[in-house]
Amino acid sequence: MKYVLDVHTHTLASGxxxxxxxxxxxxxGRKGLQLLGITEHAVEMPGTCCTFYFENLKMVDRDKYKDCYGVELLLGTELNILDYQGTIDMEERTLKKMDVTIASIHPPCYKSGTEEENTNAYLCAIKNPYINIIGHPDDGRxxxxxxxxxxxxxxxxxxxxxxxxxxxPRCFRQNGRENMLExxxxCKEYQAPVIIGSDAHVDDLVGAHEFVEALLKETEFPEELVVxxxxxxxxKYVNRYR
Structure with a gap:
């Protein structure tokens, strides 16, 4: 199966x-993707861009990128889940302008709790109507x-x-393989769709899905559930087209 999109990537703006x-x-474009999402870290991540950056994304000419590189461009954010109530670090007025949104837990912005507390943080984020994707929920921390x-x-x-x-192997997250298998x-049992993200912070890793692809093959995961x-x-899932 050829995968045609990657919506979790970062540029210099993320710091x-x-x-x-x-x-x-x-x-x-070189790798044959049809769609690219650029999702800069939201404002509580050390070194990232400020709210004005996200408010000003309207100035980017998406059509130019399509013409130059043959790639549809989505511009959004990787939000930080801040607490056990699923609070995220972007006000609704800005959040609803994002083409695509990912909500993730990152160590600088969240103190790990019990399994119940971590679960509640994710569940509350999932219920936010402007959140499209839960990022790297596999982190054992x-x-x-x-x-x-x-x-x-x-x-x-x-x-x-x-x-x-x-x-x-270079990643600092814990028990990624074990948790992703679970x-x-x-996801297979409940027929819940998934999305592969490269989480690329350099251009060479845009569209890099090989580790996940091997795991999907190993588990005979249904291709129809891979967005x-x-x-x-x-x-069907991202803000820009809802």
Whole structure:
């Protein structure tokens, strides 16, 4: 199966990534992607851009990127889940302007709690009508009840991410493979759709899905539940097309 999109990537604006928006789009075009999402870290991540950056995304000419690189461009954010009530670091007036949104737990912005507390943080984020994707829920430092998370994601039509970076040997997240296997088991049981994200912070890793692809093959996960196979399928889930 050829995957045609990657919606979890970062540019220089995130503060710890290394390429421009144009360089990331160029890489996506070279790799044959049809759609690229650029999701800069939201404001509570150390070193990232401020609210004005996200408010000003309206000035980016998406048609130009399509003409130059053959890639449809979505501009959004990777939000930080801040507490056990699922609070995120962007006001609604800005959040609802984002083409695509990912909500993730990151160590600088969240103190890990019990499994119940971590689960509640994810469930509350899932219920936010402007959140489209839950990012790297596989991180064992913040492990939730995966059955409950999958059930909620299915109910609220939120995509769960299979983060390729979580399976990279260089990644600092914990128990990525073990937790992703558990997540996939419940996604298969409840027929909950997933999305693969490269989490690329450099242009070479745009569209890098190989670690997750191997795991999907190993588990015989249904291809029809993988949103990356179709731009039209993705459009059912992201803010820009709702």
């Amino acid at each position: 710890h990534a290394y390429n421009t928006m144009a360089e990331m789009a160029c890489a996506a 913040f492990k939730p009840d995966y059955r409950a998370v999958v059930q909620a994601a299915k109910e609220y039509k939120v995509l769960l991410e299979l983060n390729n970076n979580s399976l990279d 997540l996939l088991k419940y 990356n196979r179709s731009v039209e399928e993705l459009k």
